Amino acid sequence: MIPAEFEYQAPKNLDEALRILGRHGDEAKILAGGHSLLPLMKLRLASPRYIVDIGRLRGMDYIREDGGKIAIGALVTHAQIVASELLRVKCPLLPETASEIGDMQVRNRGTIGGSVAHSDPGADYPATVLALDAEMIVQSSSGKRTIPATEFFVDLLTTQIRSGEILTEVRVPIKRAGEGMAYKKFHQPASGFAIVGAAARVAAGKDRKIDDIALGMTGVGSKAYRATAVEKLLRGKVASESLIADACAKAAQGVDPLGDIFASADYRREMASVFARRAITDALERAVGRASGPSAGAAQGKIK
Amino acid sequence: MKVQGTASLPANREEVWDLLTDPRRLAKCLPGAERLEPDGPDRYKVAMKFGIAAFSGKFQGSVELAEKKPPESLKMRVEGRGVPGFMKGEGTISLREKSGVTEVKYEGEAQVGGVIASVGQRMIEAASKKIMQQFFDAAAVELKAAAKK
Numbered sequence: 001m002i003p004a005e006f007e008y009q010a011p012k013n014l015d016e017a018l019r020i021l022g023r024h025g026d027e028a029k030i031l032a033g034g035h036s037l038l039p040l041m042k043l044r045l046a047s048p049r050y051i052v053d054i055g056r057l058r059g060m061d062y063i064r065e066d067g068g069k070i071a072i073g074a075l076v077t078h079a080q081i082v083a084s085e086l087l088r089v090k091c092p093l094l095p096e097t098a099s100e101i102g103d104m105q106v107r108n109r110g111t112i113g114g115s116v117a118h119s120d121p122g123a124d125y126p127a128t129v130l131a132l133d134a135e136m137i138v139q140s141s142s143g144k145r146t147i148p149a150t151e152f153f154v155d156l157l158t159t160q161i162r163s164g165e166i167l168t169e170v171r172v173p174i175k176r177a178g179e180g181m182a183y184k185k186f187h188q189p190a191s192g193f194a195i196v197g198a199a200a201r202v203a204a205g206k207d208r209k210i211d212d213i214a215l216g217m218t219g220v221g222s223k224a225y226r227a228t229a230v231e232k233l234l235r236g237k238v239a240s241e242s243l244i245a246d247a248c249a250k251a252a253q254g255v256d257p258l259g260d261i262f263a264s265a266d267y268r269r270e271m272a273s274v275f276a277r278r279a280i281t282d283a284l285e286r287a288v289g290r291a292s293g294p295s296a297g298a299a300q301g302k303i304k
Numbered sequence: 305m306k307v308q309g310t311a312s313l314p315a316n317r318e319e320v321w322d323l324l325t326d327p328r329r330l331a332k333c334l335p336g337a338e339r340l341e342p343d344g345p346d347r348y349k350v351a352m353k354f355g356i357a358a359f360s361g362k363f364q365g366s367v368e369l370a371e372k373k374p375p376e377s378l379k380m381r382v383e384g385r386g387v388p389g390f391m392k393g394e395g396t397i398s399l400r401e402k403s404g405v406t407e408v409k410y411e412g413e414a415q416v417g418g419v420i421a422s423v424g425q426r427m428i429e430a431a432s433k434k435i436m437q438q439f440f441d442a443a444a445v446e447l448k449a450a451a452k453k
Contacts, residue, residue: 029358037358043419044387046358118358121430156430157357193426222430256433260426 003041010053014168017054018141022164024050030166031055032075032114035106055111060168063087069135072170074113078102081112090174093181093199097128100185102192116152117167119159119223121258122193126153126224128183129170130216131199136160137169144168156222178211179203180286184279186219186271188262194219195263196271198251200279204287208239215280220272221255229253230276244280251276307395307432308411311440315447317401320408321375323443323450324397330367333442335435340367352384356431361388361420375399380412389418408440 011017021028029048031037032055040046054060060075063084070091072081081087081098088095101107101115101124115125116136129136129149136147138161147160154160161167175181185197197218203211213231218224233247251272259265313320323329327340327348334340336353343349346369353362365384372378377398384391395412416428424431 039423040358043423044361045420045424046360048358122426156427156434157359188426191426222433258426258430260429262426 001042003038004044004047006041006048007050008053009050010056012057014054014057014060014139014166015141017052017057017166018139018164020050020052021166022141024052025163028052030117033077033110034114035102035110036114036118036120054166060113065090065174066171069171069173072112072172074117074167074169075111076113078107078110078112078115079104082107091132091172091181092175093128093132093183093201094172096181097124097183097197097199100124100183100187100194100197106192112170113167116170117159117161119153119157120193121156121222121224122188122191122195122197122219123224124183124185124194124197124218127194127197127199127216127218129172130224130226131181131201131214132172132216133214134173135171136167137171138162138165139168140165146171150226153223153225158223176203178205178287180283180288182279182282182286184275184282186275196220196268196275198272198275198279200276200283202280202283202287204239204284206288208284208288210234210237210239210284213280215251215276217251217255217272217276220252220257220268222258225255227251227253227272227276230280234280239284241281244284245273245277248273248277248280305414305416305429305432306412307393307414307436308409309433309436310410311408311436311443313406313408313440313444313447314404315406315451316404317375317399317406319447319450320399320406320443323446324378324380325369325372325374329446329450332446333439334367335438335442346370346372350384354435356434359424359431362386363391365391371396387419388424389416389420391416391420410436 028050031051031053060073062073078098078101082095115123134149136152181201183199186195199216201214213234215227217227229250230247252269257265257268331337331340340348340350348367363384363386368381370379381394393414398409400407
């Protein structure tokens with residue numbers, strides 16, 4: 001349980017972090033909250049030569065409104081997202097998702113940037129940033145670029161972030177009137193990772209006609225994805241229980257589901273449709289105003 | 305764990321067969337392998353370094369070819385042992401050609417044990433798929449390079 005030898009560097013600002021990263025390339029790993037990287041290093045499944053600790057950088061843990069969106073600094077912890085009044089009102093899907101991550105220790109240390117950049121196939125945020133059509137801002141010594149969530153996740157533990165780049169901000173849209181959101185998760189009881197996680201955003205009127213829908217799925221395959229087949233079947237339709245159930249049967253369409261000792265590939269495929277249905281149903285009820293989001297107190301005091 | 309799939313390679317069957325059975329060329333395609341050292345008939349020692357994002361591990365192991373039926377099919381046994389654990393796999397590779405493109409079908413069983421299995425269990429299948437993909441991508445590059453010569 002002792003990691004291999006590495007050189008620790010704690011840059012004072014982002015520019016310095018980018019310089020160090022530029023110098024060491026693939027031999028360096030970025031450390032933020034450490035809740036993905038450190039366990040790997042202790043088991044020696046990862047043995048980077050250089051650790052660039054950005055966890056101490058100031059000014060990267062903001063949550064603020066900016067140009068009609070909400071800008072979230074990469075170093076914002078899951079606990080900060082759960083507790084954010086601004087997010088709870090303007091983008092409730094994020095605090096709802098964050099409250100489901102790991103345990104309290106993980107939520108207190110782990111960061112949104114770290115989780116999204118690591119792109120674990122069982123991580124929760126990827127489904128949510130996909131459903132929200134979020135944007136990832138990455139920076140390198142040569143500048144900044146914006147990557148839409150739908151293009152961000154490439155494969156198992158692989159994103160569009162290039163060597164020498166740091167994810168600095170996640171931008172999410174502000175919830176519009178008539179929009180409802182929900183995250184439903186099937187927890188792995190030991191690890192807390194998602195066996196299946198479904199994040200739904202539904203825009204619908206009182207007549208239950210679905211004007212727009214976005215469904216992000218995680219845990220099912222080697223990377224999170226948008227269940228476009230489900231979205232297509234529901235967009236523009238007046239929702240009924242059976243219509244939603246039929247559409248959600250396609251929640252894993254085009255995906256090669258993972259199988260492991262806890263959940264086989266077939267079981268995961270089945271659970272994908274179950275949790276997609278639950279997420280869409282709740283999001284729809286919230287959109288038409290029948291049900292409210294998770295109450296503030298409940299989300300905050302959650303201990304698992 | 306079952307490992308199976310297909311891949312298309314841009315060359316005829318004989319060329320693909322030659323690639324799979326030539327240790328120097330095979331080493332170029334095995335992800336993270338430096339070289340194959342002969343260790344008996346159709347048996348080679350190999351040092352491989354796998355890496356997917358933050359995960360990385362070094363394995364010492366062997367590759368063995370058996371039941372060779374050129375240019376149709378062969379059996380491949382791969383074994384490796386390293387700090388993260390061990391892996392062992394055996395499978396049949398069969399080649400079918402269709403207008404200059406060879407379809408490679410592989411089917412076998414793999415076992416993974418040690419730390420990597422207990423911790424990375426939920427990702428092993430996805431990782432093995434990705435490693436196979438890397439192998440066939442590298443094989444396609446190698447075949448194209450050979451065709452140019």
